[in-house]
Amino acid sequence: MNTKEHPKAIIVIFGATGDLAKRKLFPSIYRLVQNNKIAKDFAVVGVARRSWTNEEFRSNVKESIQASMKTHPELDEFASHFHYHPFDVTNPSSYLELNGMLTDLDGIYHTSGNRIFYLAMAPEFFGTIALNLKKEGLTATDGWSRLVIEKPFGHDLPSARKLNHEIREAFTEDQIYRIDHYLGKEMVQNIEVIRFANAIFEPLWNNRYISNIQITSSEVLGVEDRGRYYENSGALRDMVQNHMLQMVALLAMEPPIKLTTDEIRSEKVKVLRALRPLAEDEVAENFIRGQYDLGTVSEKTLPSYRDENNVDELSMTETYVAGKLLIDNFRWAGVPIYIRTGKRMSVKSTKIVVQFKDIPMNLYYNRKETMHPNLLVIHIQPDEGVTLQLNAQKLGDGTYGKPIPLNHCNNSIDGINTPEAYEKLIYDCMRGDATNFTHWDEVALSWSYVDPISKAWEHEKAELAKYPSGSMGPKEADQLLEKDGAQWWPISDHFE
Numbered sequence: 001m002n003t004k005e006h007p008k009a010i011i012v013i014f015g016a017t018g019d020l021a022k023r024k025l026f027p028s029i030y031r032l033v034q035n036n037k038i039a040k041d042f043a044v045v046g047v048a049r050r051s052w053t054n055e056e057f058r059s060n061v062k063e064s065i066q067a068s069m070k071t072h073p074e075l076d077e078f079a080s081h082f083h084y085h086p087f088d089v090t091n092p093s094s095y096l097e098l099n100g101m102l103t104d105l106d107g108i109y110h111t112s113g114n115r116i117f118y119l120a121m122a123p124e125f126f127g128t129i130a131l132n133l134k135k136e137g138l139t140a141t142d143g144w145s146r147l148v149i150e151k152p153f154g155h156d157l158p159s160a161r162k163l164n165h166e167i168r169e170a171f172t173e174d175q176i177y178r179i180d181h182y183l184g185k186e187m188v189q190n191i192e193v194i195r196f197a198n199a200i201f202e203p204l205w206n207n208r209y210i211s212n213i214q215i216t217s218s219e220v221l222g223v224e225d226r227g228r229y230y231e232n233s234g235a236l237r238d239m240v241q242n243h244m245l246q247m248v249a250l251l252a253m254e255p256p257i258k259l260t261t262d263e264i265r266s267e268k269v270k271v272l273r274a275l276r277p278l279a280e281d282e283v284a285e286n287f288i289r290g291q292y293d294l295g296t297v298s299e300k301t302l303p304s305y306r307d308e309n310n311v312d313e314l315s316m317t318e319t320y321v322a323g324k325l326l327i328d329n330f331r332w333a334g335v336p337i338y339i340r341t342g343k344r345m346s347v348k349s350t351k352i353v354v355q356f357k358d359i360p361m362n363l364y365y366n367r368k369e370t371m372h373p374n375l376l377v378i379h380i381q382p383d384e385g386v387t388l389q390l391n392a393q394k395l396g397d398g399t400y401g402k403p404i405p406l407n408h409c410n411n412s413i414d415g416i417n418t419p420e421a422y423e424k425l426i427y428d429c430m431r432g433d434a435t436n437f438t439h440w441d442e443v444a445l446s447w448s449y450v451d452p453i454s455k456a457w458e459h460e461k462a463e464l465a466k467y468p469s470g471s472m473g474p475k476e477a478d479q480l481l482e483k484d485g486a487q488w489w490p491i492s493d494h495f496e
Ligand SMILES: NC(=O)C1=CN([C@@H]2O[C@H](COP(=O)(O)OP(=O)(O)OC[C@H]3O[C@@H](n4cnc5c(N)ncnc54)[C@H](OP(=O)(O)O)[C@@H]3O)[C@@H](O)[C@H]2O)C=CC1
Pocket: 014, 015, 016, 017, 018, 019, 020, 021, 047, 048, 049, 050, 087, 088, 089, 090, 119, 120, 121, 122, 123, 150, 151, 152
């Protein structure tokens, strides 16, 4: 579909009274309408068990938008497109009623039979919903039907396979949009452009010139009220299996022959296939798991993970992971990719640092000058931009080894925030562009990589390192790099 077109559809949100719908989905749809991206003729149908009326649902929608943005013109008009249909998704007979409602709304809003079924609910319901949608004819319209699935997509490879099998009974792969919201982030999408649109980088993007790559995604927030989910997940399944490995794939993939969904996916899949698998007894050497302990953030003392709600007081769940990955192919042989992610760290920041190899000889050694490695930093969030760190002569004092940053910051240049990831992804789904969604092959390969790590941890073959809340993680994560003669580059939440 041409990007100038305004796609139209009914969006059915399963789990419409929940946290994700309120914090992310309603504001994103609002911005799409306000920015004239999607047709003014749209409808949203909310499904959940609680017996709300349309009016109650619309108030909730309005509250969510008022809470997330300063100005909100035409809010009543926007909310009038929202309709609520209470039912328990495990009750097959309710789907017929829902179908009747969608057919009526289709007539009112002229949405051409196009339907998005957005599953913003716990994954245990995904299979049942998909099967009932098909069985009761909700997908048999004159338009298109697409299924959007939230994470987590399974708990390990066998459960992901089972889930995939269930949804594939009702939807074809090209109708399934598995959300990884990192793929909707402006600067994650920009990785490809930085790499493939710049003659200065692509020739250097390999093991001859790159010493290592570091990807950090740190959060200040703790587990909040998600203890029940997180206890069964941990940082490995919550962040590494999806967001972190997706960033690895984008950084390491070969240039696709065309910028099509299939070509890009196929290059990403090759990277995931080339990840060097870890045997259980190699995990401790290459991966560190940590858990936040009591600590201080912004002068406030915060509890340890084990003292959070719905968390076992002897929990062994990791809230932090650092790891060293190797990619066994011609381009990357021998280049470590270090990743780290954690909750309750000192700063909220996602950054990629590409460290280039040292120059062959330091001509300035007799002046006791140190040459700093060149770094390319991709700032994913909260600031968005790129820094290239070079060495140059310091003005006036004849010092040569001064690293200077060449900065490009999206926010300060454009003066606006880039669209929220969910906004981009809902729009892509409405346009039928699945490039920034994960294909089943990627999901399966990512689970194959992380499963031995979680098994080793379940079998307690590695220490669980404690780190104080408000720190950058356990010292063991620093040692992981020190063994290789490397170090984590400092991470902040702004350009330095
Ligand atoms: N919240 C977030 O920031 C993120 C969430 N996700 C994923 O999104 C999904 C939803 O998360 P979140 O919104 O936080 O979860 P919530 O627990 O806040 O919401 C769950 C929703 O499901 C509804 N529900 C539960 N059981 C039934 C049922 N049997 N029939 C009909 N509706 C039901 C609930 O409504 P009611 O009680 O009225 O039935 C509620 O609307 C999960 O898969 C989560 O992992 C992913 C990334 C981030």
